[in-house]
Amino acid sequence: MxxxxxxxxxxxxxxxxxxxxxxxxxxxxxxxxxxxxxxxxxxxxxxxxxxxxxxxxxxxxxxxxxxxxxxxxxxxxxxxxxxxxxxxxxxxxxxxxxxxxxxxxxxxxxxxxxxxxxxxxxxxxxxxxxxxxxxxxxxxxxxxxxxxxTLNNRSAHQRLAHFLVTLSDRFKARGLSSTSFRLTMTRADIGNYLGLSVETISRILSALQGEGVIDVQNKLVNIIEPARLRELAH
CATH class of the missing domain: 2.60.120.10 (Jelly Rolls)
Structure with missing residues (x-):
């Protein structure tokens, strides 16, 4: 071609x-x-x-x-x-x-x-x-x-934590950073996928950031405490 x-x-x-x-x-x-x-x-x-x-x-x-x-x-x-x-x-x-x-x-x-x-x-x-x-x-x-x-057995916090952990693992498998990545999907998309409202997604992200587990700047996510995030996912 x-x-x-x-x-x-x-x-x-x-x-x-x-x-x-x-x-x-x-x-x-x-x-x-x-x-x-x-x-x-x-x-x-x-x-x-x-x-x-x-x-x-x-x-x-x-x-x-x-x-x-x-x-x-x-x-x-x-x-x-x-x-x-x-x-x-x-x-x-x-x-x-x-x-x-x-x-x-x-x-x-x-x-x-x-x-x-x-x-x-x-x-x-x-x-x-x-x-x-x-x-x-x-x-x-x-x-x-x-x-x-995930949708049937986890709370809203666990669903979002599990989603972030899964993304982290997928990026790692592709030779990319597992702790710093950009979300290409919107918060509305994530909420739709997880059966949660946009407001709930934003609230949980803010809570995780407040706890020092992650840092979110626009669409860039930095996982500060990967082990803690995995604990929350389960």
Whole structure:
């Protein structure tokens, strides 16, 4: 491709260990790389997929972030996931061949498109790729069940603490700081995801800051006492 992202390949992608190429040998990476297309950049609030759209691609996040959400019959939005670099978007469409949720960029976001037809052929021929697909889907299912447990069994303080701890762990897995990171989602998004009001999110953040557990400056979060935050999350 003639655009600026044409030099990006699985072999030199910093997110490869979290994505489809994980544990593939050089030949396997080369074969996977031949089917991947580099998606043009998404800008903040651009919609990647709409609910009901046919499944054509899975999308691997190279940089940036997105949120996935559903809209009920009354037009109420429910955020179901936040996607960071290394995540795959579109697993919800595998069952019926169409997307069940919307996905929207939270900031400028770069993606790789993985054609589902070509991927189906490769996973048959490459057991290691099939194993990684299963691993990624299993991880997504576990995360969904974990969120349900968080909403059912934790207080508002515990929900937000757990959310921050989970983000911290996810950033660490990506080679980034686990104690200082920027929230690309709004407080309204976080509240929607956790089943809390914006006012409650702001109140708890202020309380955690007052206790010296975290420091929040606009969207930048610094975790001052990681162990204490984990205690609060549980």
């Amino acid at each position: 003639a655009n600026l992202t044409s030099h990006i390949h699985c072999q030199n992608c910093s997110m490869a260990a979290l994505c489809l190429p994980y544990q593939l040998d050089q030949e396997g990476m080369n074969r996977l790389d031949t089917i991947i297309q580099r998606h043009k950049p998404l800008h903040k609030r651009d919609v990647l997929v709409n609910a009901g759209a046919p499944l054509k691609y899975l999308y691997a996040v190279r940089s940036g972030s997105l949120k996935s959400y559903t809209i009920d019959d009354n037009g109420v939005e429910q955020i179901i996931d936040f996607h960071l670099p290394g995540d795959l978007v579109g697993f919800d469409a595998l069952a019926e061949g169409q997307h069940r949720s919307y996905s929207q960029a939270l900031e400028t976001t770069m993606l790789c498109e993985v054609p589902i037809v070509s991927l189906d052929e490769l996973v048959i021929e490459m057991p290691s790729l099939r194993k990684q697909m299963m691993r990624l889907m299993s991880s997504e299912i576990f995360s969904s069940k974990q969120l349900l447990g």
